[in-house]
Amino acid sequence: xxxxxxxxxxxxxxxxxxxxxxxxIGAIFLAIAHISPIEAYSKLLSSVVxxxxxxxxxxxxxxxxxxxxxxxxxSFRTGVFNIGAEGQFVVGSLAATVIGILLDLxxxxxxxxxxxxxxxxxxLWSLICGIMKVKKGIHEVLSFIMFNxxxxxxxxxxxxxxxxxxxxxxxxxxxxxxxxxxxxxxxIIALTGCSAANAGIIIAIVLxxxxxxxxxKTTLGYKLKAVGFNKFAAQxxxxxxxxxxxxxxxxxxxxxxxxxxxxxxxxxxxxxxFASQEGYGFxxxxxxxxxxxxxxxxxxSGIFYGAxxxxxxxxxxxxxxxxxxNIIMGCVVIFIAIAHVFKALLLNLSKKKEAK
Numbered sequence: 217x218x219x220x221x222x223x224x225x226x227x228x229x230x231x232x233x234x235x236x237x238x239x240x241i242g243a244i245f246l247a248i249a250h251i252s253p254i255e256a257y258s259k260l261l262s263s264v265v266x267x268x269x270x271x272x273x274x275x276x277x278x279x280x281x282x283x284x285x286x287x288x289x290x291s292f293r294t295g296v297f298n299i300g301a302e303g304q305f306v307v308g309s310l311a312a313t314v315i316g317i318l319l320d321l322x323x324x325x326x327x328x329x330x331x332x333x334x335x336x337x338x339x340l341w342s343l344i345c346g347i348m349k350v351k352k353g354i355h356e357v358l359s360f361i362m363f364n365x366x367x368x369x370x371x372x373x374x375x376x377x378x379x380x381x382x383x384x385x386x387x388x389x390x391x392x393x394x395x396x397x398x399x400x401x402x403x404i405i406a407l408t409g410c411s412a413a414n415a416g417i418i419i420a421i422v423l424x425x426x427x428x429x430x431x432x433k434t435t436l437g438y439k440l441k442a443v444g445f446n447k448f449a450a451q452x453x454x455x456x457x458x459x460x461x462x463x464x465x466x467x468x469x470x471x472x473x474x475x476x477x478x479x480x481x482x483x484x485x486x487x488x489x490f491a492s493q494e495g496y497g498f499x500x501x502x503x504x505x506x507x508x509x510x511x512x513x514x515x516x517s518g519i520f521y522g523a524x525x526x527x528x529x530x531x532x533x534x535x536x537x538x539x540x541x542n543i544i545m546g547c548v549v550i551f552i553a554i555a556h557v558f559k560a561l562l563l564n565l566s567k568k569k570e571a572k
Contacts, residue, residue, distance in 0.1 A: 227508045227555070234551035235506075242544040246536065256536045263530035264523045269409030276483055278522025279416030280305070283475030284500025285507060285514040285521075286420075286427055287338075287468045292509040293431055294464035295444025300345060300360025301472040302497025303367035306490075307341045308334035308473025309480045310371050313389055313487040316396030316480070317380060323395040330396050331419075331477050338473020339466045341367065346465035350458040356465070368493055375489045387489035398482040414482035421515055423471065428511040430467075440464050472497060502545055505552050521545070 243253035264270050284301045291298035298304075311333040319326065345359040374380060375389050382390040398414040399405065405413050431437040442450040443460040451457050475496060480487055503521050507513030528541035 230555035231506060231508065231552060234548045234555065237551050238544040238546075238548035241547045242540050245543055246540060249537070251534075251536045255534060256531060256540070259531060259534050259536070260524075260527040263527040267409070270526070272408040272410035272413045274519065274523045274526050275417040276410060276412050276414065276522075277526045278519045279414070279420045279482065280475040280479040280496055281499050281503055281521050281525075282417075282420040282424065282515060282518030283478060284472050284496050285503030285518050286424055286500075286511055287472035287475065287497075288500045288504035289507060289509040289511060289514050290427055290431070290471060291464060291468040292504060293444060294440040294460070294468075295447065296346075296349075296461055296464055296468075297357055298342065298360065298465065298468045298472075299357050299501070300342060300363050300497070301468070301475075301500045302493055302495070303360065303364035304338035304341045304469045304472035305476040305479075305494070305496045305500075306364075306367040306371050307476070308338040309476030309484075309487060310367075310374055311337035311473070312396075312477035312480050313392065314374075314380070316392035317390050319396075320393050321395060326393065326395040327398065327481070330481060331474060334473045334477030335470040336473070338476070339470040341473070342465045342469025343462060346462045350461055364493065364497070368490055371487065372489050375487055380487075382486070389487045391486045392481065396481060397485065398478065412483045414478075416478035416482040419474070419478060420518070423474070424511045424515050427467075427471070431511065436463070472500070475500070502549050505549055 239257070243257070246253045246256050264274055284305055287301045287304065288298050312330040315330045315333045316326070319329070321329065341363060345354075345356050345363055348354040348359050349356045375387065380389045382388055398416055398419075400408070400413045400415065405411060431441065439450070439455050440460050440463065442453065442455055443457045443464075447457045450460070479496065499521060503514055503517045506517035506520065507515075524541050524545065528538045531538050531540065
């Protein structure tokens with residue numbers, strides 16, 4: 217019986233329930249639009265799993281989302297809400313672009329330098345808001361939202377500067393030097409059939425494992441989680457809560473900045489002027505919630521989201537709106553957010569059966 221209660225209390229169960237409900241609601245909207253849900257979902261599934269090429273495209277789409285998901289998950293676990301991953305993603309992408317265009321170095325130096333620059337930019341962008349929080353009491357949600365827009369317009373300004381802008385190349389920068397790209401060798405790209413196959417997924421998985429080790433196996437992780445659980449109790453125990461908040465936000469921002477670098481150095485190859493916010497940081501919130509704010513869980517939820525994004529882009533081939541993916545994922549987040557309601561209902565039902 218205790219085993220049954222353990223299953224009912226498991227977050228994984230309610231995540232699966234939320235995903236199923238999301239697909240059911242998506243099917244209802246498709247039916248209302250006179251589109252066969254079975255046909256649409258069959259196309260979605262076949263666009264992800266039917267060919268090895270699609271697997272690699274899914275991983276390519278998933279890589280930056282896993283990193284922004286890690287960013288948000290890390291902040292959740294340490295008691296702060298990093299809604300600024302979008303802005304940190306953008307400045308990370310911009311930093312990697314600047315280094316990737318202005319410097320021409322051997323790849324063994326150029327790639328790490330671009331990644332370090334992106335992580336530093338994301339970290340700094342997050343720390344500015346963190347300092348405002350601990351020194352002036354400004355809530356991080358408000359400052360992060362404002363900094364998302366500052367990053368957005370800063371990037372668009374930088375794209376059109378003479379030193380970065382590509383003449384005759386539209387509203388975009390010059391291409392990054394090949395030595396700054398994360399693309400796999402041409403032989404592997406030809407083998408996979410994915411023209412953008414890159415090492416981003418390897419970076420994302422390695423960092424997820426590193427973040428898990430930091431959170432679960434180190435003194436630093438213990439301190440950060442302690443502040444997240446109860447700031448005042450942590451202070452009473454001798455933990456510097458302000459320092460912990462800044463550390464958490466700095467690491468969180470660095471991860472989001474790396475997400476921007478992976479997107480630009482892997483799939484993009486250059487930075488385009490934004491017509492609207494890219495949304496990677498907000499997708500990271502969804503991925504973190506689906507993954508239960510567990511770094512390992514974020515890997516799987518990020519791949520799931522990547523599959524939905526890539527497969528959803530193929531729905532137009534059967535005249536189904538790709539926006540249905542956003543509806544499904546939005547519903548999944550809503551039902552994960554109210555998972556405690558399902559948990560209470562199922563536990564009550566279990567207790568009633570035991571009483572009988």
